[in-house]
Amino acid sequence: MGGLIAQIIMKYSKLADVYEKLEFTSSKLEKTDIISEFLKETPEDILKIVSMLLTGQVFPEWAELELGVGPSLLYDTISFVTGVKPAEIKNLLAKEGDIGNVTEKILKKKVQHILFKKELTVEQVYTSFERIARAYGSGSQNKKVKYLAELLSNASPKEAKYIVRIVLGELRIGVAEGLVRNAIAKAFNIEVNLVERAFMLANHIGIVAKAAKNGKDALEKIRIKVFIPIRPMLAQIAPDIQHVLKELGEAAMEIKYDGARVQIHKKGDEIKIYSRRLENVTEALPDIVKMAREAIKADEVIIDGETVAIDTATGKPRAFQEILKRFRRKHNIAGMLEKIPFETYIFDVMFVNGKETIDMNFRERRQVIEEVIKPVKGKFGTAEQIITSDFDEAEKFYHHALNKGHEGIMIKNLKAPYIPGARVGYMYKIKPTMETLDLVVIGATWGTGKRSGWLGSYFLGVRDEITGEFLPVGRVATGLSEEQLKELTSSLKPLIEYEEGQKVTLKPMLVVEVAYQEIQRSPNYKSGYALRFPRVVRIRDDKSSREADTKDRLISLYNLQATSEKKKLDL
């Protein structure tokens, strides 16, 4: 009997050992082998959980369940278990760069009550995560801390390290869905393509693993169904129009609306809307439901589109922030609906009347869209499109999109199928770049993971000509190579004035050139403005902070963009 139980139960320490092995293996093929071997010996009842945990996820993104534990509650929990104060944990994290390693170290130092420990199983860990996720309402934060603390006090330092990383969604072992997907194919001897397709449709790597273990037939049963959302296809950034046209020849160009992705499912009178991450957002969008019911002329469909807020007075799209005010709203939905009306533009179709359309090419799919949708003017329609192989025409369309105040254009391969979840070279996005700003680095935070030991994110200031102050305009953390990060860290270290936890205050000396998509009004930064999608393009060793850009210039650039006079650098 003992033997039977031993077969079903898997110790969590075994999974932790695999995590560790993966963390210190760099070759992807080797990682795939390790995972594949592990999956082979994983009992079927826990294959679903184990596959998910290997990717560092607990619940699929479409599930309503979420842990509701972020850094703050986690540090409280670690503090509760170890007696080390949250402030000290933050200090350790600044030095160490990984909360899992910090937890492991603290626990190793602590003399544990080994006698009272039970050995954790994978199931127990998962069940604890579920309990944490299900705690809600008054007193729930205490409960979450209590459940997680229980888990950590029964864990070995190594087990705790990975539990803690999973809680924050930063497993950092160089394994995610892609490698687990390949490993599933290898473990159960099935072509990767088939596994990949099943994964795109099921959206749950565990379900796919289990099906794969049961053979090809079980995998092939995973099909597109109405009211089961599928991963939206994603676009790649294109260097420029010419480049894409050269590659594709004749292609479709569509306006790139700066809104939120909506995947609309309809069957008869019932309509559901899913977000890009497959959350059900139907309740927040009754106007889209109504319009969809009116505009869609098929009994059963799954379509893909973008919803955007248009200013009814000017016909121009409103700031993206306005969309956020409505998109996941739960209260006063009707009130905001009047203030911020949405227009929805459909650009793809995945399923019509019992049939998958994802294998049709885009030209054919567009035809289906036009047959299925009878536009309701200014409310619900198809994405504005032209088909051309001519550069001048393409450029004209790009300017047309920008003049209408939109984000840019999409260029799509007419021969391509719909590949859910993939960011493949079938869809390109082209957006203008704004004039850059030279801003002063006024602070930073110590990096984590592969940025451990370096300053990894930089607070930026814009110069106030009158007071000589540098007013915060947000932060930047991307655009820098590892070499530049190293260089910046060493040149900023002598400028440190004050340090607390991961935060560092700096003498305002160093200037960086920052690119961005848009200047936004911001209540969060003292300058009153912030940058959307900031990235460093150059370290301005040649400039002093007194030569940095001024608040006046920032404001005039902000005002310019309102009249859509964007500077296009990518033609």
Place this chain on the structure above:
DNA sequence: ATTGACTGCCC
């Protein structure tokens, strides 16, 4: 009843 910190998810 109000405010603010935290979290998750849009881009």
Place this chain on the structure above:
DNA sequence: ATTCTGC
């Protein structure tokens, strides 16, 4: 979202 990096 953007960007960099190892494979």
Place this chain on the structure above:
DNA sequence: GCAGAATGGGCAGTCAAT
């Protein structure tokens, strides 16, 4: 070229603290 990792602004919802 893919996959993974590290990081951005800002919104509403939730819960704790006042």
